[in-house]
Amino acid sequence: MPALGPAEDLPLATLESEAVDLTRALIRIDSVNTGVAATIGDGETRAARFVQEQLAEVGIDSELVEPRAGRASVIARLPGRDRTRGALVVHAHLDVVPVEGQEWEHAPFGAEIEDGWLYGRGAVDMKDFAGAILAVARHFARERIVPERDLVLAFLADEEAGGVWGAGWLVENRPDLFEGATEALGEVGGFSVPLDGERRAYLAATSEKGVAWATLTARGRAGHGSRPTADNAVVRLARAVAAIGAHRFPIVRTPALRAFLAEFGRVRGLSFTDASLEADLGELGLVSPLVSAGLRNTATPTVLEAGGKTNIIPAEATARLDIRVLPGQDENLKAELRALVDDDIDIRWGRWWSATEAPVDSPLLAVLQRAIDAEDPGSLVVPYLLPASTDNKHFARLGIAGYGFVPLRVPDGFDVFGQFHAADERVPVESLRFCARTTARILRDA
Template structure:
């Protein structure tokens, strides 16, 4: 770890836990509605800035909108020819309203070895861990191989326009030299075979888009049915999309997953049979299945105001997730599914990201995991959601998702995202601190 001082290592682990708890206690809920968002993101960024300053690490706070602050710091590496590594964590969290929590969502309470709170895994745990590692580097004189650009970001949960997106558009100088990025969603352990653990590494992310379907027809009185009913026409289109199962696509990330996880799980996996094989994967199946294919999910319906009035227009919105290289194919598939007489209007489209699943950075992740879990393996996969990596990809930065967490075999880390009673084992945070320190030192 670069030092034999057990007290320093203990302090690193302690600070990772305590900084995570302090950040959870800062209510930085991002509702996505400007009028209802407070200054929690800036307060969290200033907390990080103060802790970095205590260690002599300068950082710049940017605040494109009052209360929506992000913080950027740079730690110089020993190899001037190596591209910088961008390490980013978002400071905003999703709302807790309407959920039933058994522990206060912003209390950061520890019960039976578990830390509870909004952001415990998504993703104030990584923000607190990276902060602790940066301070540990400063105290121990540890110098990373590469420049590290540490970014603590606002607004990821609502798309990143005031966080990562703003940085890319207005302050790319703060990210200069970065060639790769490390952030969510991956690094957590899942069961392998014979007691071994696999640690997922997101090397690709689905693109994300929205589409509005509109059907128009003849308005009239509900007592006089018509064949030209916009609601019926739209319902048929939505049902067709909802029932459709897009084909499996053999992405580079899928090939790497099959090569790595099949042997580790002790289950033969192929792209052709993976739909059936995922039944043997337990809770991880819910993460892998949507990574195999494009998806278009109906989420919003709107039509009419009164029961006895046939409306002239009916609308539906779909959440669309697209695999790398599948943009044109997906648009054509949706057009064919909804049929004629339906207007299609595409919203903002973020393309998929695709980083090399065999890049040298993966070897660094493997070595760091092996140091803590000798039988553990790192398994590339495709994240069926998206992160701030989609913004940084516009600068040519290859994004990876890896927040190292060794957890009990039955614990579904991804299932904690946005859930009530979001929680993480305290010991997992200590593991994360040790492993992250190795990664950021050696990357």
């Protein structure tokens, strides 16, 4: 196994084994976040206390913040060599999504290892990175390794329900914990995908789609079902929902998309012209749906509500939309949706978190590349736009540029993103060891 550098005769075995053991320990703590306060237990706080204990064991001070019972986060700052540089926030969330309604062959909180795979809720989303960060912090403390700049280690609650009681609360109420931070590193990226015959690409999320909700409301005259009306609210709402469902927003070539297309186009000999873009992306295998989802804004009808009795025409019908918006597209999306439906359909905008966009030429990406070069020579770090949202959206409010990079070298046919929220969520044990080594390089040199 390669050492981190000539200055350290690194006990890699301890670092790697701790990353695996700590990830398993965290998986065994049931920290399910249902999104409904009445059904959430104290799992996040128990996980946070475990993290705090592991840090304290090697002399690292941390602060546990619990804005609501059971919803705790832990923050620790490791001083760097150059205290004048902006700090790097390294974050992982401790909550996981529910497992009910899924058919698991392995106990979701058992952290079982079978045939070289670790199974359990959180194996990739994202107790693997929490375990790796914790292992690296302990390793730095034992070996007296000082990072190049301050590291703010954040183990967070509530990401799976929007981060209201985790990163969002901390940004609003305890911004002092992130004082001086300029960049952040968390999910979703860093996993390998096939690049060409033998080499791999490691995707770095430099941008994330924003998340928004909207409610459409149609109103009409109530009446008996036997006497149809011209202004039936259900019919008018159905037309609006159908129009939105059939609509394709235009492709937007964001900086992250352009960077991805440039690298993959160069290596794979693909042109990615306006006419060939979607077909060329289809040639990229398992990475295709992930990148394709970031080409355009989307608005998806998800909930319909109208009436309560079959023989009564309701006076009102509503539809809820899940909206994913590209950087700088908030107002364009609103206008485009407004134009799709009749003027008498009311649109109420609800929760709205705008997209994040970090520079694709940050020196941090060069650090990621060097770390990957050391662990997987010849591979390439490639920016992309994450079509989902992470806690980086909250840190962006403090002017912190967020990146998604959890380094995992995986078998070429393994879809890491497909494991998120899936039954029998799993990760190769060897990938966790790779994650620990590569993360140690990154956090030392960033």
